[in-house]
Amino acid sequence: MLNKNVSEKLVEALTKACKQYFQEHLPDAVFPKDAEISIQMTRDPGHGDLTSNAAMRLASLAKRSPKVVGEGVVTLLEDQIERSGLSGLIKSAELKGGFINFRLSGAYFRTVLENIHAQKDSFGRSEERRKRKINLEFVSANPTGPLTIAHGRQAAIGDALARILRFSGDNVTCEYYLNDVGRQIKLLGDSVEVRYRDLFDKNDPMPEDGYMGEYIIDIAREIKEKSGDKFLAGSDKVTAFFRNYAVDYMMKLINKDLSDFGVVFDTWTSQGAIEEKKEVEEALEFLQSGGYIYDSEGAKWFASTRFGDDKDRVVVKSDGSYTYLAPDIAYHLDKYRREYTHLIDLLGPDHHGYIRRMKAAVRALGHDAKSLDILIVQLVTLMRGGESVSMSTRKGEFVSLREILDEIGKDVARFYFLSRRLDSHLDFDIDLAKKESADNPVFYIQYAHARICSIKKFSRKNSFRLFFGRTNLELLTAKEEKHLMRKLSEFPFAVKASAEALEPNRLVAYLNELARSFHSFYTECRVVSDDKALSKARLFLVECTKIVLANGLGLLNITLPEKM
RNA sequence: GCGCCCGUAGCUCAUUUGGAUAGAGCAUCUGCCUUCUAAGCAGAGGGUAGCAGGUUCAAAUCCUGCCGGGCGUGCCA
Numbered sequence: 001m002l003n004k005n006v007s008e009k010l011v012e013a014l015t016k017a018c019k020q021y022f023q024e025h026l027p028d029a030v031f032p033k034d035a036e037i038s039i040q041m042t043r044d045p046g047h048g049d050l051t052s053n054a055a056m057r058l059a060s061l062a063k064r065s066p067k068v069v070g071e072g073v074v075t076l077l078e079d080q081i082e083r084s085g086l087s088g089l090i091k092s093a094e095l096k097g098g099f100i101n102f103r104l105s106g107a108y109f110r111t112v113l114e115n116i117h118a119q120k121d122s123f124g125r126s127e128e129r130r131k132r133k134i135n136l137e138f139v140s141a142n143p144t145g146p147l148t149i150a151h152g153r154q155a156a157i158g159d160a161l162a163r164i165l166r167f168s169g170d171n172v173t174c175e176y177y178l179n180d181v182g183r184q185i186k187l188l189g190d191s192v193e194v195r196y197r198d199l200f201d202k203n204d205p206m207p208e209d210g211y212m213g214e215y216i217i218d219i220a221r222e223i224k225e226k227s228g229d230k231f232l233a234g235s236d237k238v239t240a241f242f243r244n245y246a247v248d249y250m251m252k253l254i255n256k257d258l259s260d261f262g263v264v265f266d267t268w269t270s271q272g273a274i275e276e277k278k279e280v281e282e283a284l285e286f287l288q289s290g291g292y293i294y295d296s297e298g299a300k301w302f303a304s305t306r307f308g309d310d311k312d313r314v315v316v317k318s319d320g321s322y323t324y325l326a327p328d329i330a331y332h333l334d335k336y337r338r339e340y341t342h343l344i345d346l347l348g349p350d351h352h353g354y355i356r357r358m359k360a361a362v363r364a365l366g367h368d369a370k371s372l373d374i375l376i377v378q379l380v381t382l383m384r385g386g387e388s389v390s391m392s393t394r395k396g397e398f399v400s401l402r403e404i405l406d407e408i409g410k411d412v413a414r415f416y417f418l419s420r421r422l423d424s425h426l427d428f429d430i431d432l433a434k435k436e437s438a439d440n441p442v443f444y445i446q447y448a449h450a451r452i453c454s455i456k457k458f459s460r461k462n463s464f465r466l467f468f469g470r471t472n473l474e475l476l477t478a479k480e481e482k483h484l485m486r487k488l489s490e491f492p493f494a495v496k497a498s499a500e501a502l503e504p505n506r507l508v509a510y511l512n513e514l515a516r517s518f519h520s521f522y523t524e525c526r527v528v529s530d531d532k533a534l535s536k537a538r539l540f541l542v543e544c545t546k547i548v549l550a551n552g553l554g555l556l557n558i559t560l561p562e563k564m
Numbered sequence: 565g566c567g568c569c570c571g572u573a574g575c576u577c578a579u580u581u582g583g584a585u586a587g588a589g590c591a592u593c594u595g596c597c598u599u600c601u602a603a604g605c606a607g608a609g610g611g612u613a614g615c616a617g618g619u620u621c622a623a624a625u626c627c628u629g630c631c632g633g634g635c636g637u638g639c640c641a
Contacts, residue, residue, distance in 0.1 A: 040580075053583060056621060066621065097584055098621075142641080184641065299639055310567075310637090317639040324641045349635050352568045378569070379634080420577065425570050425634060432576085432590090441589055443603050451601060458600040490580095497580055509578065512588075523596090523605040542600095564603065 011039050013080035021072045026062055048101035056098045066098035109485040110473040116544040124492045124551050126169035133171045135335050136162050138346035140177040143250035144188045145393035147257045147401040154377045156417040158346050159263040160504040163555045168499035173266045180247050181272045189243030195220035213396030219249050257401050262557040274330055283330040292364045307360035329361045344373045352376050377422045383429035408437045411558045415442035418556055419508040448515040450564040452546045459528045475537040480521040487517040491548050511552045518545050
């Protein structure tokens, strides 16, 4: 019997009991059809394993106290539990402070352990294949500079989200939108050209708003080494060369940083390619045919207010060129054409004004606004020795993701970002992070895994003939063993909650609790001992813990050390 | 001015979509290594959840108004 079946059946039994209570005691009252009868895992094991607030929800409807309603429902519940075949798994149902609390039987938890052991790396994976085909776009940094710490936060979250959603049954494609045309890119090329000419003592001035970072000089040097003075005589062709070279160079750097950070993209879509395929024109024509485009003051406007935006937006400027919005609409249309049923964009907070207009565009294109989720990942305020540091890619002042990777490592950095909610405005003190990286919380979880590997090694070395006879899980009766079993059984719920809320931090919190349960168990319960039957049962429990830790950390793409 | 986000322990952050006594890590203090890893365990102290109202059986969570911080409010991307 699986977790899911148990909770569903229990909800069913509870709903029946509630209905029956209404029929018997309140013939005049109407039982609400959409009554939200639900069951959750308890926060505190002292309250049992599962809990429902049904009695409190129905109390006001029934015009009786939660206590009276609860008592009535609990009485009827025994019979319903019996009928739904749950009596072996539900040990008790009792009313406490208005909540109806359920205690699961030992048999239930033993079944969970057997499931974990049988399903291995699939344990926690959603059995149902959802039909959603998701396009998850994140980072999408302009290739005008190295990735910064803020991109790192997005990268870690996007990557983990993709893994969690896939595990939950969605088909997910991770996409990087490559902004390879436009003003910023032109400036990038021009900046490199000026630096290149500097190397030949042609001291041209940097363009206004040019890129001042050291890396621009690196690119210029590389060109000089490869091609000498070949590009000194400027021309349109040469300008294009510098631009393309710089973009390629930067994308190589960006991809190296991403892959070292454990972040994998499936596709890169280039804005230039979208424009070349005339998709912007097509998108605008589509909107035009729907009557959502009008002319005013020499420009073309998208009537986004008709879909809830505060004001209409210009899409074609009076000089005939596009605003940023036009290619972005085309890009989203392109995604829908690739048959994605659901789009998720991770953006920085400077784009929050963008949400309404893009949702308006999506609706004008004939799609449900709900098919687009725009998640704002808040910035990281970078601190250095308690002082906040302002960052500007253009001025060349920033802390790169590379520096973070080199200083504190992939696992610590990923964990740091993943354990926070995406909308928290968090402070990252790099000096503190370097100092504290030795006792970073990520090691707490990894250490649990390393300890398990050590136990396994020890048990093999002292082969207690543990492989004979059947494993009797009924021997697992200590408080710490029960807590650990309970925690293990929560894993599928934690994954589900994380996927539904699009919040990887929930999974992190769960893994932290699991590690805590394990460390506590480890301290109190000797695994490999003279009691062979008990050793065998405990080894089984430890193996299950290892599987769940591996599945969980795998979703976060954090390393599983065999020893530390 | 208007819009979005945030304000929780000395510091950094959680709080399972409105539930029970608001929890972790760091820092401080007290115990625990002759046995599978002490990067650990058990415990103590530390809180008017910015402030004031409201909705609800129940509010850190939802609504309103203030206060404070960040970001936006382009025919920039």
